Amino acid sequence: DSGVTQTPKHLITATGQRVTLRCSPRSGDLSVYWYQQSLDQGLQFLIHYYNGEERAKGNILERFSAQQFPDLHSELNLSSLELGDSALYFCASSVGDRQRDTQYFGPGTRLTVL
C-alpha cells in the first residue's frame, strides 16, 4: 500500500500522559497535514508541514506539537493529555503546498484518554 499510513491504529492512555502519533505520507508527497476528529468538534485542522517546515497552524493546542523529519514522515506529540483529547487523529499528505493539491488521508489513529 503506497498510501498514507498511520501508527498506531488505536492508543489508550491515561490523563496527564504523553503520546506520539506517527504518519508516513504517500511516496513523493512533501506535505503532511494533521487533523483531529472528535464527536463534538467535527474535523479540525491542526497543522501543516511542507518538506520539513511548518507552513500553517490551525486549532492546535500548546500541549500539542508536531514535526516532519528529513524522510518526510511526521509525528504529532500530545502531552498532558486530558479526557477531551480523545478523538480520531488523521494525517493527510499532498504532493506540494500549492492550493490545488489534493490531500490524501490516512486511516487515522484513535486515541482514548481514560
Add this chain to the structure above:
Amino acid sequence: AQRVTQPEKLLSVFKGAPVELKCNYSYSGSPELFWYVQYSRQRLQLLLRHISRESIKGFTADLNKGETSFHLKKPFAQEEDSAMYYCALRVDSNYQLIWGAGTKLIIKP
C-alpha cells in the same frame, strides 16, 4: 470568519431516489470546495472538487457563488452510496481545509 455548514446530520433516502447533500460556506476570498466521503471503516477519500467539474460515482456538485453553496447531488441513489459525506473549503491563505460537520447518508433498499 470562514465556515462550512452542512445542515443535515443525517439524510435517509430510498434506493433509486434523488439525493442532495447541502453545503454552504462563508468565505470572502476565492473559495475552493471539495466533497470527501468516508465509507464504513475506511479512510476519508476525495469524492470531487469544484475545479474539476467532473462526475464521480454519479455525483456532481456545482459551486454557486451567489448562494455560497456547493450542494452534492445524485439523480438515483444506490445502496453503496451509504457513507459519511464531508464538505470542505480550502482558503487560499494557507491551504488548510475547513470542514463541515458531515452528513450521514443512508440509502434504504
